[in-house]
Amino acid sequence: MKPPDPIYEGVLAGDARAIARAISIVENHDANSAQLIGRLYPRTGRAYVVGVTGAPGVGKSTLVDRLTTVVRRTGSSVGIIAVDPTSPFTGGAVLGDRVRMSAHAADEGVFIRSMATRGHLGGLAGATADAILVLDAAGKDFVIVETVGVGQAEVDIVSTADMSLVVFAPGAGDDVQAMKAGIMEIADVFVVNKADREGADHVVQTIGASLALKTVGPDDWRPPIVKTEATRDVGIDALWTEIERFRQRPPQARDDRRRTRESTRLRRLLSQRLVERVERELPPGEFDRLVEAVAGRELDPYAAVDRLMRGAQQS
Amino acid sequence: MKPPDPIYEGVLAGDARAIARAISIVENHDANSAQLIGRLYPRTGRAYVVGVTGAPGVGKSTLVDRLTTVVRRTGSSVGIIAVDPTSPFTGGAVLGDRVRMSAHAADEGVFIRSMATRGHLGGLAGATADAILVLDAAGKDFVIVETVGVGQAEVDIVSTADMSLVVFAPGAGDDVQAMKAGIMEIADVFVVNKADREGADHVVQTIGASLALKTVGPDDWRPPIVKTEATRDVGIDALWTEIERFRQRPPQARDDRRRTRESTRLRRLLSQRLVERVERELPPGEFDRLVEAVAGRELDPYAAVDRLMRGAQQS
Numbered sequence: 001m002k003p004p005d006p007i008y009e010g011v012l013a014g015d016a017r018a019i020a021r022a023i024s025i026v027e028n029h030d031a032n033s034a035q036l037i038g039r040l041y042p043r044t045g046r047a048y049v050v051g052v053t054g055a056p057g058v059g060k061s062t063l064v065d066r067l068t069t070v071v072r073r074t075g076s077s078v079g080i081i082a083v084d085p086t087s088p089f090t091g092g093a094v095l096g097d098r099v100r101m102s103a104h105a106a107d108e109g110v111f112i113r114s115m116a117t118r119g120h121l122g123g124l125a126g127a128t129a130d131a132i133l134v135l136d137a138a139g140k141d142f143v144i145v146e147t148v149g150v151g152q153a154e155v156d157i158v159s160t161a162d163m164s165l166v167v168f169a170p171g172a173g174d175d176v177q178a179m180k181a182g183i184m185e186i187a188d189v190f191v192v193n194k195a196d197r198e199g200a201d202h203v204v205q206t207i208g209a210s211l212a213l214k215t216v217g218p219d220d221w222r223p224p225i226v227k228t229e230a231t232r233d234v235g236i237d238a239l240w241t242e243i244e245r246f247r248q249r250p251p252q253a254r255d256d257r258r259r260t261r262e263s264t265r266l267r268r269l270l271s272q273r274l275v276e277r278v279e280r281e282l283p284p285g286e287f288d289r290l291v292e293a294v295a296g297r298e299l300d301p302y303a304a305v306d307r308l309m310r311g312a313q314q315s
Numbered sequence: 316m317k318p319p320d321p322i323y324e325g326v327l328a329g330d331a332r333a334i335a336r337a338i339s340i341v342e343n344h345d346a347n348s349a350q351l352i353g354r355l356y357p358r359t360g361r362a363y364v365v366g367v368t369g370a371p372g373v374g375k376s377t378l379v380d381r382l383t384t385v386v387r388r389t390g391s392s393v394g395i396i397a398v399d400p401t402s403p404f405t406g407g408a409v410l411g412d413r414v415r416m417s418a419h420a421a422d423e424g425v426f427i428r429s430m431a432t433r434g435h436l437g438g439l440a441g442a443t444a445d446a447i448l449v450l451d452a453a454g455k456d457f458v459i460v461e462t463v464g465v466g467q468a469e470v471d472i473v474s475t476a477d478m479s480l481v482v483f484a485p486g487a488g489d490d491v492q493a494m495k496a497g498i499m500e501i502a503d504v505f506v507v508n509k510a511d512r513e514g515a516d517h518v519v520q521t522i523g524a525s526l527a528l529k530t531v532g533p534d535d536w537r538p539p540i541v542k543t544e545a546t547r548d549v550g551i552d553a554l555w556t557e558i559e560r561f562r563q564r565p566p567q568a569r570d571d572r573r574r575t576r577e578s579t580r581l582r583r584l585l586s587q588r589l590v591e592r593v594e595r596e597l598p599p600g601e602f603d604r605l606v607e608a609v610a611g612r613e614l615d616p617y618a619a620v621d622r623l624m625r626g627a628q629q630s
Contacts, residue, residue: 037617041616042612056370057370258610259606259607262606263603263606265616266602267590271589274590277624291578295574295577297360301580301584302353304581309592
C-alpha cells in the first residue's frame with residue numbers, strides 16, 4: 001500500500017533537508033501534501049507548540065533566538081516557524097527572507113523556517129498548521145511559531161498554539177490600540193521587551209490594568225508579565241520559568257485547546273475543499289460572469305451566491 | 316413583493332439611526348441582513364472607499380479625523396468605519412468602543428462606526444464590506460475604512476478599497492518587519508505621520524528604498540510618500556491633494572479593483588454558505604466526533620475532511 005517515501009522517512013529521522021522539503025510541499029499545497037500529512041499524522045502530538053506574537057518592532061525574533069538558547073541548554077530540540085505574511089497580489093516576500101538566528105545556524109537541534117502566505121482562504125494558517133505537524137513528527141520537542149503583526153490572521157494562528165506569548169515594547173506597543181486586537185485574551189504570558197527603555201513600566205501597568213478586566217479561566221491561570229531585554233539576555237530565564245510553569249499545568253486545559261485547534265482546522269479545510277469543488281463544477285466562465293453582474297449592480301452579492309449554491313446542489 | 320421597510324427607507328434618506336441599525340444588522344449577520352443588502356445594493360457604487368492601515372500607534376485615528384475635516388470643507392459627506400478586531404473567544408471588544416472623533420460628533424455629514432469581528436470565517440471582512448454598502452447607499456461621498464493592525468485580515472480589507480493609505484511613524488513602524496506584511500504592495504499613498512519626530516526621514520528613505528523594488532502597474536502610478544503631523548494639522552492638505560490626484564485617474568484601474576473586490580467577496584460568501592450547509596446536513600454530533608478522532612490521532616485532518624465531503628455529496 002505505502003511505497004517507501006524518502007521525505008516521509010527523512011522527516012521521521014529528523015533529517016533537516018527532508019524537513020525542509022516536506023514544509024515546502026505543504027506550503028505550496030502540492031498534490032501529495034495531504035498524503036504526506038496523512039502519513040506523518042499518527043507520529044505527531046508530542047511537540048509543545050509556543051506561539052509568539054506582537055506588533056512589529058517589539059523584538060520578537062531576538063526574543064525567540066534567546067529563548068531557543070535556553071531551551072537548547074535543557075537538552076530539548078526546537079523547531080521555529082517565522083510566519084511572514086506577504087502580499088495577496090504577488091504571493092512573494094517583499095524584502096526576501098531575513099537573515100536571522102545565526103547563533104543557531106550550526107546547531108542540528110534547531111530547525112528554522114520562514115513561511116509566506118499564498119492565496120486567500122486560510123492559506124497561511126493551514127500551511128502553518130501543517131508545518132507544525134512536520135516539525136512535530138520530526139521529533140522537535142518545542143515548536144515556536146513567531147508571527148509578525150497583530151492582526152486577526154496572526155491571532156488565529158497563535159491562539160491555537162499550546163501556549164501563547166504576547167510581546168510588547170515601549171514605544172512600539174504601549175498604546176491602547178495595540179491591546180485591542182484580540183491579543184489580551186490569547187496571551188498566556190506577557191513579555192515586555194526592551195525593558196530598559198523609557199516607558200517600560202507604563203506598558204507593564206497598562207497590561208496589568210487590562211488584565212484586571214480579563215475573566216480568568218477555570219484553571220485559574222493569571223497571565224504573568226515578564227520584563228526582558230532580549231538583546232542583553234536579561235529576563236530570559238525568568239520567562240522560561242513562566243513557560244515551564246504553564247506547561248506543567250494539568251493536561252485538561254491543553255487538551256481543550258487542541259480540540260479547538262482541530263475543530264477550527266477542519267472547518268477551514270472543509271471550506272477550501274467545498275469552494276474548490278463548486279468552482280470545478282461550474283460552467284467555464286460562469287464565476288466571472290457572476291462577478292461582472294455583481295460589479296455592474298445587476299445582481300447583489302447574496303443573490304449571486306444563491307445561484308452558485310444552486311449550481312453546486314444540482315451537480 | 317417588498318413591504319415598506321423603515322430601515323431601508325431610512326438608510327436611503329441618510330438617517331443616522333437607520334444607518335446604525337442597518338450596520339448592526341449586517342454586523343450580527345441577522346436573518347434579514349442578506350435581504351437588506353439585496354435591496355440596498357442597486358443604490359450603491361457611488362461612494363469612494365479609502366482604506367487606512369498601519370501598525371498600532373502610528374496615529375491613524377487622528378489622521379482620519381483631520382482628513383475628515385478637509386473632506387467636509389469640500390462639501391462632501393463622510394462615513395467612517397473603524398475596524399476593531401476582537402477576540403475569537405469572547406467576540407467582544409476588550410476595552411469597549413473608544414471615544415473618538417469628537418470634533419465631528421455634531422456633524423450630520425459624518426457617520427462614524429466601530430466594527431468588531433464575530434466568529435472566524437471571513438466574518439470581519441464580510442461585515443465590513445456590507446457596512447461599506449450601507450454607507451454607500453446612504454449617500455456618503457467618501458467611506459473611510461480604518462483598520463488597526465498590519466496583519467493579513469487588515470490587508471485583505473484595505474486592499475479591496477478604491478484606494479489605500481498606509482501609515483507609518485518613527486519608532487512604531489520604521490523597522491523592516493513592518494514593511495513585510497504585504498503592505499508595501501497595497502499602498503497607493505504612503506503617509507509618514509508624527510513627521511516632527513526623530514527618525515521620520517529614515518522612515519521616508521526606507522519606504523523609498525522598498526518602493527524601488529515595487530513593480531509599477533500599467534497605469535504608471537508611483538505611490539507618493541506624504542509627511543504629516545496629524546495632531547498639529549500639518550501635511551493634511553498635501554495628503555488630500557494626493558488622494559484627489561489618485562481619484563482623478565482614468566476609471567479603468569478603479570473598475571479592475573472593484574471587480575477583484577467582488578470576486579473575493581463572492582468566494583468568501585460561498586465558502587461560508589457551503590460550510591453552513593454541510594454542518595446543517597451532518598448527523599448531530601458527527602462533526603464533534605470527527606474532531607475527537609483527529610485530536611486522538613485516529614484520523615488525520617485530511618481524511619476527516621474527505622469524510623465530511625462525502626457526507627455533503629450524498630445529501
